Amino acid sequence: MNDLELKAGRIPLSRFSRLLPLAGIASLLLLWDLAIRFGNAPLLPGPLAVARAIGELAQKGFLFKHVVASLFRVTWGYLLAVVAGVPFGILLAWYRRGGLALAPLVEIVRPISALAWIPLAILWFGVGDVSAVFIIFVASFLPTTVAAMSAVSSVSSTHWNAGRNFGLSAGQIALYVLLPAILPRLLVGLRLALGIAWLVVVAAEMIAVNSGLGFLIIDARNAGNRYDLVVAGMVLIGTIGLALDAAVRRIERLPALRWGYAAAAAEEAA
């Protein structure tokens, strides 16, 4: 770690620098509290009210229910996107003609927000879980595809040739050369796609489902302007997003994948 920092020409930070994120959060909470105390916004909750709201949710058993419901939908939508998008992206990169034919299509569909699909989702799947899962799938499918495509095209021809030289079949090359070669870059793309999937969970859960953090936010406002619960929902979404991101980052640093991380750091330093 220190070595990498030195290579980047930066002075290594002291041990206390690890406390900086905590200090940042603490000062934000303090500012927030002061603003609520001395400002004039009767409906807006302060940090303590939000903490109490989270406590209330936990006590009534709603916290677990909503979190699990949201994670359930994101897991399904995202896993389907990965299962479909990764092979699709690999094929597009492998068969260059297919890639050339479909690339414009991908680029046209990509800027369409997943939210634009909500009416169609309701038309096709009705209101309920399936529609919510579909919206999350739509949001993360193309980022996953594009991540797989760019990961494949970054595989060095030397590694292909080395694989062929040792007499491997196409299937073996895919398994022993292609897959490990794309994994580090693919994981970065998949982490970003997971972020997007989690990002649209609120919108997806606006489609008349009756659980989930997105539902909690909408419902808390509709049923009595409980803005403390609204902000509690926001805080929970942010915190879980952070945890998901950290979990995938951990995978990225496994020994067999670290080379990708080291190579990227060396590239950055150069």
Added chain:
Amino acid sequence: MIPAHRSLPGRTKLALRGLRMTFPTEETEIRVLDDIDLDVGEGELVCILGPSGCGKSTLLNIVAGFLQPTAGSVRIDDEPVRGPDPRRIFVFQERGVFPWLTVEGNIGFGLGRMPRSERANRVAHYVRLVGLEGFEKAYPHELSGGMKQRVEVARALAVDPDMLYLDEPFGALDSITRLEMRRELLRIWQQEKKTILFVTHDIEESVQLADRVVVMTARPARIRRIVEIDLPHPRDLSSRRYLELRDGIFEEIGLAHKI
């Protein structure tokens, strides 16, 4: 014109006849190789020497079966080459090691069909041969350039090929490591009796290593001359004959041997 067979023992391993290679561009085509005829004997170490970008790497890629020539034939053991083959391993400049595998994993890469214990023995043998004991579990990004190069050579030797193709294998190494690697290559070559085709742009390197040096012209690459290096190993780099051969090639290429 070309001394097709050298006087040393051994039959012809590799025969190139009328080899030609052109690459199409937008308007025209670039001729890279022109009319290459070459015979390499079994167990011979031949250096292909030429300026950067002359097409000698293309030649090696054709011989290895990665590229199809535009015209001409490549025959090994009197059979046409149809593609890459595990009996003939290409060693890239250290870029060929798989960064996701450990030293052990890399060296054992071509031994997939072998029973596990035999495979472990063989990997251990080649780890020792290239002097990487203690680094078996290390990943390539933890190794120096020279060590990565050793891993590649060991991975190639582990499948017991009859031929090795080396494409400027030591080009990216510092000059001290390069000398060491040459010495080791010669030791391994004498021990394992492989036929070696070695591409380089370094005149000294070619005279230190080769039985014969094939001097190429600039693009399109043709064979300019084949120089037999009649020096026994280990070679004395200050002997008169060594200097004579070296300077002969310098002159052949038209370089004044002065700076």
